[in-house]
Amino acid sequence: MINVAVLGYGTIGSGVVEVLNTNGDSINKRAGDQINIKYVLDLREFPGDPVMDKLVHDVNIILEDPEVGIVVEVMGGVEPAYSFVKQALLKGKSVVTSNKELVAKHGAELIDLAKERNLNFLFEASVGGGIPIIRPLNQSLTADEIVEITGILNGTTNYILSKMSDEGIDFNTALKDAQEKGYAERNPAADVEGHDACRKIAILSSLAFGMQVDFEDIYTEGITHISDIDIKYAKALEARVKLFASSIRENDRCVYAMVAPVMIRANHPLYSVNDVFNGIFVRGNVIGDVMFYGSGAGKLPTASAVVADVVDAAKHIGKNIWTIWSSKKLELTDVNEVENRFFVRLEQKDDSVKEQVAALFGNVEEVQCADVQGEYAFITRSITEQQMKEKKEKLNGVLNVIRVRF
């Protein structure tokens, strides 16, 4: 029997208990031993709940119990999760977590700590909810040099953008709908400003390139500036607007990373990833393009990934599963040097706007949208972020700028 302690009895914690109850037999068969939840840590009481008699309020009961082999951390946030996880590893317990803040901030250190002690620190559920992506990156794509990882990694923003596109509504109406459905928090900043996607692409990049990618270094732009007018233009272009979190290696070791809305067309593998779903596109130098798709959040999909990690930890008692993520920092390329095409919308009072654009950008692709009046819209050729920034300052009446990937 392998005793597990679950830290946090919120949505995911209760999902973990539910998954183990639902599929216990086959899970135990796959783990090669019986997985038993011995403790659930939460400050709250849950009278009448089946876990009531396993509930503890003091983490030390768990840390000091030598019978606990695996600690599942599903509290979220950096502290006290970091202290609890670190102590658990120091006490000889493997740790499974769904906590992207913790992994993005302290992943390299906790992986090393686990390695030194023949334990495991596993975090499949921290990116892409139930989608298997951490383990495939770590164990399946080992013959490749990763050239690009691009993900739709945040279900809330993908839902909002899909809703805006499907129903022609504006950002605030779509956000309200997402909040009513429970897809967005009352304070939605972490999602709509791109911070959540930023931490996730930092984790994936660190794994793909084997070095520490600090999330603070990643240029991050959210979707709050995307309007229903932008979506109309996207439709006229047979494109969709998606919040992409990308990490791209150009010429050997020069990597840049960015979270920003982009326009893509149907030929991009992530075009069909809509609503709350996530998708992760990986390009390797020999495998070519692969894509992983599924529920990026939600109680049971995320709990499924957590429990799969518990099974793996149970199968590897005393054996570390090697993860390449050194604490050596990867210096990202200055994002100003990155090239993109840009979709630009300007106020059009008269025809002088065209002359202004031609003088600044040379030949551009004009974009017509039957529904929109009083604007001049175009797509630039491929220019650097720095060039775009400088040109934007010289332009009058800029309404919006969105990167274009076609």
Added chain:
Amino acid sequence: MINVAVLGYGTIGSGVVEVLNTNGDSINKRAGDQINIKYVLDLREFPGDPVMDKLVHDVNIILEDPEVGIVVEVMGGVEPAYSFVKQALLKGKSVVTSNKELVAKHGAELIDLAKERNLNFLFEASVGGGIPIIRPLNQSLTADEIVEITGILNGTTNYILSKMSDEGIDFNTALKDAQEKGYAERNPAADVEGHDACRKIAILSSLAFGMQVDFEDIYTEGITHISDIDIKYAKALEARVKLFASSIRENDRCVYAMVAPVMIRANHPLYSVNDVFNGIFVRGNVIGDVMFYGSGAGKLPTASAVVADVVDAAKHIGKNIWTIWSSKKLELTDVNEVENRFFVRLEQKDDSVKEQVAALFGNVEEVQCADVQGEYAFITRSITEQQMKEKKEKLNGVLNVIRVRF
């Protein structure tokens, strides 16, 4: 240093050598040891080729060399591959293979043989080319009961169907194009009759349900009966025709498996899997829907999956990676009991055809296609395969029947 012998220096064998040469440094880092190709077995000579001095014509040189730790079998076909692989395992060598015929036929036995000897028998490349699917099924989706696996598992037929749809050409013209591009064999039966997809879904089903699914038991229908007229109707229905290989569990342990063309619409995750790409859709009882997408064939993508298995075998010298695939046979449900909706095309000489259809099927969904005259087409409600078979015998002038998944 870990010595590897490659059996077969064809497309994939030479791809394996190329991948190890291209990404040797990072592969060795991930394997934790240097991977060295000591032998290449082939009956042919390759004068001037870099592997020339590693070439042997007698498999016994490899089998009798205790320095060889991993044997890579990329010859294809059941024999002599089966004998060579079995002997290699008996001689204490782990085996990596890309050979779907071998795995579908003898997988359970070879897995057991490896398990008993603390070796590994790995076969990621046997299904979906480079797409990670075997390892995710085996190691990531362990918290779930798999409810459905449906794949577009054959790139050749997917290319032909995509080409027919994009260009409005008939099956034979599209097949000829595929042959000219090297996507189809001169004798295309294994692909276009569905045999290749059948073996692959047998492998995935065996892994998903943990028991032996015999490919001979799987109802298999190819795409040779799909005409350009069918594709026109599909377009009128905003649908695409895809060759699906499916394995579905209904009410607990009753599983049916089928390879057949189906019509799907844009809301199906596999709708956007076009050209030579493969996609595999998995539904679990807690994870929900996940999908894996990528190059299903091709020299380097397949070699990437083979080499990833070599890395895994190298990391697990003396330790078996547990695979649940018992030799106990899974009795599939009689396919006649399976329910589907069917698209049916009939010759229409006069209006009596409608009466005949109404009498046999009750209410149906009529399908209009502006380009097609002299036919009556409709979609049935959900009925069993047996019912469809019986009704079809009573119908006059049946032109085609295609299953519908919407």
